[in-house]
Amino acid sequence: MSSRWSIRTGLLLALVLVLGLTSLGYAEPVTLRFVSLAWQEQSVAANLAIVEEWNKLNPDIQVEYVQGSWDSIHDYMVTSFETRDVPDIFHYESAQIIDFSQRGYLTDLSPLIPEEMKADIFDGAWQSVSNEEGQIFGIPFLWESLIVLYNKDILEEAGIELPTSDNPWTWDDLRRVAKELTKDFDGDGEIDQWGAAIPLRAPVNRIMNLTLGYGGGYFQKVDGKHQIRVGLAEKALLQIIMDMIYVDKTAYPGAVGLSGTAVLPAFYEGDYALIPGIGVWARQQIVENAPADFRWGVLPPIKGVSQAQGANPQTLSIPKDSKHAEEAMEFIKFFLTKENMAKLALGDWMFPTRESALALPEFQTDEAGWKVSSETVQHLVMGPWQDSPAYAEWKDRVATPVLQELFSNQITVEEAAQRMEEEGQRILRRYQ
Amino acid sequence: MKRRSWLGQLGLVLPFLIPVVLFSVIPLLRGIYLGFTDYRFGFEMRFNGLENYRYMLTDSYFWSSFRVGAIWTIGTTLGQVVLGLGLAQLLNADLFGQRLARILVLVPWAMPPVIRGLMWNMVFLPDTSGPLNYLLMQAGMISQPINWLNSVAWALPSIILVGIWGGLPQSAIVLLAGLQTIPKELYEAASLDGAGVLGQFRYVTLPSLKPIITSIVSLRFMWNFNAFGLVWTLTQGGPGGRTRLPMLFAYEEGFRYGNAGYAAALGNVMVLVVSLLVVLYLRKELKESEA
Structure with a gap:
């Protein structure tokens, strides 16, 4: 009996001693956890190289790289926030950052951002991570x-005369050109070359932007308070796309069920002449996958009343529960210098x-x-839906199915508009 | 004296009770309680009585997801048990390679639901590279490849097919075990009385298997109703909510939109509904077997 007790007391004493020493004695080097969402080989390599360089230069502030994934980051972060076991820096996108900040999960970075960085990053990007009080909840670093x-x-x-960044095509121009380019070469009544293909499988982000x-x-x-309005401007865009697919028959109807990636292979085959409204990332796919003799180019965005587009930059943020916000910001500054970015x-x-x-x-x-693409950056602004907590639910439950039904020609633009507005108002009420 | 032995017994049980209470009972009670609050992640938690349930009554997305859940649960359960019975008969018949077949039948059961989902994702590939489309086109049954998992008409039947495939082995094996307990003499007696194959099945096999069928139906019903991983990997509830089972619906509410209180309320209702249905079914079956 007594011997068991003495072993226990001994262990306990040792534990107290060790704990006491570490808390009194050495200043442990700080370790920061950094969750990155880089997934392309090249960009993972760039991430790792920058982290390694930082770790060499800063022995007192070590960064641990954690590979996250876009598929699971939302659950991962929500769980982290709720259990307060948070990474110190995490990679995500502005649309979600605003939502997190409204739930009180994030550190306001505005006092920590150096002047130089504030001035150098585009205003359109800052807009998308700030609230009306001027607080900033993430550093935007990549956008498209x-x-x-x-x-x-x-x-x-x-x-065909090509548009330029100064003199872009309007949607009516696009419609006219698509008519000219739609051809039935062998006269069998089936179209062999479509003027355009608009990938609309997950239509909401594309249409909103x-x-x-x-x-x-x-x-x-x-x-x-947020309201949902589907008025003349919103309907005009939906109508012109519907007209191109089902009235003019100049836009390939099969693209309605295709994603941006899936629409590319037939583009290499010359099945369609134009792909309007596709992300800049698609260029990488073409460079890597298209046949060597495929000749292609990039045109500036189509103009409605302007060429404005919604921006949803990728961001780095610091959770409120991080114990090392300042050190984390130091790392972000290093991670996002001009050269690294x-x-x-x-x-x-x-x-x-x-x-x-x-x-x-x-x-x-x-x-x-690259040049024509880069020039589009001036048109990027924050969409008015981004700071509505109801957007995610409205998008999944209302806008996605309604737009999918619209583009497969099961309902009219008028019906789609009405449903998006009415069902949307009900969802909005939940969050107000 | 009696009292001491009661305490002594408690002392023996306690070490096993503590983890159960800590990791099972407390979270469960908390989950039930959450269903009566307006808790949204990041915000204050307030008791709001039956507000969640009132909202649920008007929530058309919930009802349509419940309808999807009902079709899925009945479809998969029925398929698993009916086909399982057929498969069990086949495995019970003295056929060549019976031992190997019995082992092979277990394969789908050995796979985790997510792996099943990934595998069937490939089977269902939307263009001609998908094995299913390829086979059906070769056989001349369809002229255009079908985008199975993204088509409004085909998504739900497709996932039900996978659901049946995944649950079939367990039903078949349990039913096979049941079949083997039926004495051969019963069949001999029945055939002497002039019963054919169908007659024997109807008057010997089915009545003898009744208790086993009852239990496998109730178990499969609960499991199928609560399915998540398989459907999540196949369709994430799409297209347009056509495969959004109640579990997926609750998950979206909780994790995507952060409405934790409402998600917990959904969980409460689902447990209630499933237990009610299972109790009603068991009572009816037991009454019949007593009669």
Whole structure:
């Protein structure tokens, strides 16, 4: 009996001693946990290289790289926040960051951001991570826009005059050109070459981002409260897409069920001449997968009343429960210097949010359409839906099925508009 | 004296009770309680009585998900038990390679639901590279490849097919065990009385298997109703909510929209509904077997 007790007391004493010593004695080096969502080989390599360099330069502040994934980051972060076992830095996107900040999960970074960084990053990017009180909840670092891809051989042969960034096509121009390019070569009544293909499998983000250029926005704030309005501007964009697919028959109807990636292989085959409204990342797919003799290019975004587009930059944020916010910010500053940000952007075929980085020659070459693509950055703004806590539910439950039904021609634009508005108002009420 | 032995027994049980209470009972009670609050992740938690349930009554998305859940649960359970019975008969017949077949039948059961989902994702590939589309086109049954998991008409039947496939082995094996307990003499007697194959099945096999069928139906019903991983990997509830089972619905409420209180309320209702249905079914079956 007594011997068992003495062993226990001994162990306990040892434990107290060890704990006491560590808390009194040495200043342990700080370890920061960094959850990254990089997934393309090139960009994972860039991430790891920057982290390794930092760890070498800062023996007192070590960064542990944690590989996250876009599929599970939401659950991962919600669980972390609720259990208060948070990473110190995490990679995500502005649309979700605003929601997290409204739930009180994030550190306000505005006092920690250096002047130089604040001035260099585009205002459109800052907008998307700030609230009305001027608090900032993430550092935007990569973003993308929707461009138009074209088949050079087809357009040259048809003698189509190409638009420029100063003189872009309007949606009516696009409609006219698509008519010219739609051909039935063998006269069997079946179209062999479509003017355009608009991938609409997951239509909401694409439509929302493009609708800004038509002067629409679906969400608006009245007396500080969100409302959903599907008015003339929103309907005009839906109508012109429907007309191209089902009235003119110049847009390939099969693209309604295809994602941006799935629409590409037939583009290489010359089945369609234009892909309007596809993300800039698609260029990487073409460079890697298209046949060597495939000639293609990038056209500036189609104009409605403007070329404005919704921006949803990728961000780095610091949870409120992180015990090392200042050290974490130091790491972010290093991670997002001009040179590092350029490396990360190239790895993902996206744009850096720093003006100085975007001006680097890599982003201004005519190769792979970089120059025309980079020029679209000036049109990126924050969509008015981004700070509505109801957006996620409205998107999944209302907008996605309604737009899918619309584009497969089961309901009219008028019916779609009415449903999105009415069902939307009910969802909004839950969150107010 | 009596009292001491009671305490002594408690002392023996206690070490096993503590983890059960800590990791099972407390979270369960908390989960039930959450269903009566307006808790949204990040915000204050307030008791709000039956508010969640009132909202649920008007929540058309919940009802449509419940309808999907009903079709899925009945479809998969029925398929698993009926086909399972057929498969069990086949395995019970003295056929060549019977031992191997019995082992092979277990394969789908050995796979975790997520792996089953990934595998069937490939089977259902939307273009001609998908084995299912390829086979059906070769056989001349369809002229265009079908986008099984993204089609409004085909998504639910497709996942039900996978659900049946995954649950079939267990039903078949349990029913096979049942079949083997039926004495051969019963069949001999029945055939002497002039019963054919169908007659023997109807008057000997089915009545003898009744208790086993009852238990496998209630178990499969509960499991199928609570399915998550398989459907999540196949469709995430799409297209347009056509395969959004109640469990997926609750998950979306909790994790995607952060409405934890409402999600917990959904859980409460689902447990209630499933237990009610199972109790009603068991009572009816037991009464019949007593009669």
